[in-house]
Each structure stands twice: as structure tokens, then as C-alpha cells.
Amino acid sequence: MTARTDSTINYDANTIKVHVDVSNPTGTGALVARVGYSPDDTFANTTKTGALTVTKIVTGTSNTWRSFTLSTSFMDAKSTPLTGTYSGVSVNNG
Numbered sequence: 001m002t003a004r005t006d007s008t009i010n011y012d013a014n015t016i017k018v019h020v021d022v023s024n025p026t027g028t029g030a031l032v033a034r035v036g037y038s039p040d041d042t043f044a045n046t047t048k049t050g051a052l053t054v055t056k057i058v059t060g061t062s063n064t065w066r067s068f069t070l071s072t073s074f075m076d077a078k079s080t081p082l083t084g085t086y087s088g089v090s091v092n093n094g
Contacts, residue, residue, distance in 0.1 A: 008050075008077075012043035 004011045021034045054072075058064045074082040084090075 008048050010046045010048055012045050014041070014043045016041040016043060 019036045023032050025032055
């Protein structure tokens with residue numbers, strides 16, 4: 001079993017039995033493995049949701065209601081820009 005080390009994943013706790021049949025069909029030592037499991041045995045890992053909070057702090061003026069532009073970048077763990085919809089927010093190329 002692989003260690004569950006990705007903190008962004010909710011790991012399913014189901015145990016699934018797997019049958020592995022290893023044979024030597026040609027007699028030459030070139031082994032062949034066949035893996036089987038019940039189609040009723042399933043698991044579903046899910047990603048954990050995150051949160052983003054943005055706060056505007058105004059310094060150097062008393063006009064705290066002035067418009068401003070905010071730029072954000074959304075990247076995955078490998079710094080690749082994300083594209084998709086996340087909790088109703090559309091992201092295109094980071």
C-alpha cells in the first residue's frame with residue numbers, strides 16, 4: 001500500500017481485496033501477472049477544499065472606498081496555472 005502523504009486528499013478508508021495470479025506460461029521465466037478484484041469493490045478518494053481570503057488594506061490616504069485592481073494567480077502544487085471552475089469561480093490559465 002502506498003503511504004497516504006498527500007495532505008490535499010481525503011483518502012477512502014475502504015479495504016479492497018485483490019487477487020494476483022502469477023504464472024510462467026512459456027516456461028522461460030518470463031512471468032505474467034493477472035490482477036483481479038470484485039467490481040463491487042470501489043473506493044473514492046476526494047480532494048480537500050481550500051479557502052482564500054482577500055483583504056484590502058489602504059495606507060497613505062483617507063479615501064478607503066477608492067476602486068482598486070486585484071490580480072491573483074491560481075497554481076497547482078507544481079506551479080502550473082489552473083484552468084476550470086472551483087466552487088463557482090471560473091479560472092482560466094491561472
